[in-house]
Amino acid sequence: MSDEIIRVENVCKSFSTVEVLHSVSFSINRGEVLGIIGENGAGKSTMMKILSGIYTLTSGEIIFEGEHVLIQTPEEAKKLGISIIPQEFNLINDLSVYNNVFLGSELTKKNGFLDKEAMKRRTSELLSSLEVDISPEEQIANLSAAEKQMVEISKAIAFESKVLIMDEPTSVLTSHEINILFNLMRKLKEGGYTIVYISHKLKEVKEICDRVLVLRDGNFVLNESINEISLETMAQSMVGRELSQIFPKKTKPSSDSILQVKNLDIEGVLKNINFDLKKGEILGFGGLVGAGRTEVSEAIMGLRKLAKGQIFMQGEPLVIRNPEDAVNAGLGYLSEDRQGSGIITSFSVSHNTTLVSLPKYSRNFLKWIDKNKEKEASEKYRSLFNLKTESLDTPLEFLSGGNQQKVSMSKSIDSEPIVLIVDEPTRGIDVSAKQEIYQFIHDLVEKGISCIFISSEMEELIGMCNRVVVMKDGHITGILGGEDITEEKIMLYATGIVEEEA
């Protein structure tokens, strides 16, 4: 029995009526690097946010160094010695490095003024102990993603943290930066720190962790020492079934193109984007975060001003000044940011469903809404998607993420688009809802709709798409088809190691 620093017993967490963690128990040993893996929405981040005081648990217990503790705020977690390095950095861009490190716990002189010299000195010591070459007086805004992460880590160890939780730390880093991070993690481990490493990148987990826990749909399904588990076993226990069963069989698109994008340019965002979408095709868009994929879809939908470029639908040039024009031209859009730009959480299921297609239900002089017709339509989607809701009048805030996404999807297709653009259609939803959405997109395509499928999940691109466009820094680096759609090839193009001649 090794020395436990944290023990979690039967922790449950619910948001409104949806339980996302089902009686989770595990322990973290002192001085280990523990990997926690799982798909998006498996509950990894929720669990870690509970440990770091951002969420409070619904029921269950946390034992820290042998004592029952209640962690209700990030301050309490900090006091115990638990720090989280979040996916999105918690740094203030306009302040210097040392001001960020001491944010909220500033050192002061006897007269109450800030002791800037002491803070600079301490920050400089911290950074050099991590062998990081950043000036304490540098503005955060001038730092790279990796450097910001180093600052986050110094911030955590400045206050004698014992446990560092890193939530997907490598998602914004280049491979060189990842190596630096891993070296740093090894050094921290030697220094007696305990590290919890959350990721869905299995190779990295295999490389850096001592032990791995697999979380699926709010339950722990596997706990294994890293030497005794293969990448394949990890992947399978994450997904819970053979990968091939998840995706419907691909259909063969026609050779006629339906949507053509030519020389699309947005000042400082997109450069010379050219591609065509075939009738009945699912065209994937892959790339790293910030590669410009969402921007391409927003440009097509009239949400961004084009500097240059043309869009053709079935050979006819389109004039798209705003989303209204795009919808009228037969384009449908599912936004990546469900809560921010996809659905209105205070609106009911049926009101959300018809938000884009409302003119269809109110074609008369007074623009009077035919509420019966509206109900019928949402009833149709409810059974089509196997939507779990008390009634069609229930506001969406009471639905789970997966069900919200289904409503968002209904909304996008109720305007009967010819081309549907979906951006991260399965982000943050559970596996079974994912499968339903895949099947649904597949069925739409079989009916003759063409689809642009933006995703950061490799398996999705590989499993769903006929061809995959890969982007990097606002331009297209390659278009892969058939057997060429593999994780390795997509990564090569996404990181810019290989590039097709434009």
Add this chain to the structure above:
Amino acid sequence: MAAKEGAGVISTAKRIFTKVQWQKYASFIALVFLVILSSILSPYFLKPQNLINIVRQVSYTGIIALGMTFVIITAGIDLSVGSVVAFTGSVVILSMNAFLNVVDNEFFGVLLGFIIGILVGGLSGAFNAFMITKGKIVPFIATLGSMAIFRSLSLFIGNAGEIPSHNELYGEFGMGTLLFIPVPVFFFIGLAAILHLVLNNTRYGRYLCAVGSNQKVALFSAINVNKIKFIAYTLIGVLVGISAILLGSRFNAVSTSNMGLSYELDAIAAVIIGGTVMAGGRGTIWGTVFGALILGIINNMLNMVGVSPYLQGTVKGLVIIAAVYVQKQKQ
């Protein structure tokens, strides 16, 4: 396990509570309570003449509050309504007087006054709408500016004094009745009914709530957000114009310095008491009607029990704060 069951019961109770939606009827309940309280406090309260007086009193700000409901649903505000009432009222009487000098027909004079009132009110609203949608100025600041502008303009054209009307018919019109209902009340109730239907049954009403709930979602859903807002601010302008016409005819004169003073407060108060959320996205017209009536009854009651008129503002202020506080607790 027991704790879990307990939580289950609470969440079920909560769901039933939300289903009944007490907050939806809070303004109605408050109204009933006030009526009962007032009739106990004063035997005169329930006399038909007194009740008609109350409704007539609240009609002028009530009509404006209807438009304010739409504006607040878009998550906006219009502070200029009081000043626009004074400005429009002045222009209406000045143009009617000028007309009488040329054409000796009172009926056509009143008709012209009507058209001018709606036009001037609507244009003032469109001016606000333009600043807010095209200029991207936050509604609070844009309408604060126009509040100063329109008050100053009305003081200027009326030399800060009273502008009397020479049209006798105009004065009779405002004190008359239509289908046995006092004219202002007729307008208030009629407009409320129409706007209620617009809000609940038309495409515009749905879009209005969408824009107020989440502007970005509305934009991504192919809704012309600026158009929806533009219409809301222009509409409140038109309603302000109608209110100004009715108010001017009440005394057959307008006082450029006093007319419409602090009407923005009364209109916003009626909307808030009626349960419309300041953050936008949700609201009801009938709630606003009840809100206006509640304010009117409180004033009436304070008068009858002999509270100093100077203290009535204090009571009104407390009621608004209490209404918003109750709203916050429910969220």
